[in-house]
Amino acid sequence: xxxxxxxxxRVLHSLRPGEVVTYGEVAAEAGYPGAGRAVGRVLATGGDxxxxxxxxxxxxxxxxxxxxxxxxxxxxxxxxxxDGHVLAVPDEVDPAV
DNA sequence: TATCTGACGATAG
DNA sequence: CCTATCGCCAGAT
Numbered sequence: 001x002x003x004x005x006x007x008x009x010r011v012l013h014s015l016r017p018g019e020v021v022t023y024g025e026v027a028a029e030a031g032y033p034g035a036g037r038a039v040g041r042v043l044a045t046g047g048d049x050x051x052x053x054x055x056x057x058x059x060x061x062x063x064x065x066x067x068x069x070x071x072x073x074x075x076x077x078x079x080x081x082x083d084g085h086v087l088a089v090p091d092e093v094d095p096a097v
Numbered sequence: 098t099a100t101c102t103g104a105c106g107a108t109a110g
Numbered sequence: 111c112c113t114a115t116c117g118c119c120a121g122a123t
Binding site for chain 1: 102104107
């Protein structure tokens, strides 16, 4: 387990139900801004134990190759998904906005 | 140590 | 919307 991997895992577990973040956000939150690519690698290698479905690309695009599974899990979390992309990323639930 | 790869990000065409 | 290019980082060979 490298520090990077632990940091990423910790961030993912820090997310609340229905919380969706991007790879860049996870990387920055983990303390490795710009390491979004490495984050994707961790999720891909981690395989299980990690809420990878709460992570999407900066464009709101779902994980390539897992769009169906991803969309299904996001729907279970209450996230609005359509055509392989999230309709919105409510990282901060602000009714004022 | 060097090189390649990848569930990324942004810009440009 | 899609592909191409560059920059980024960590891991694998």
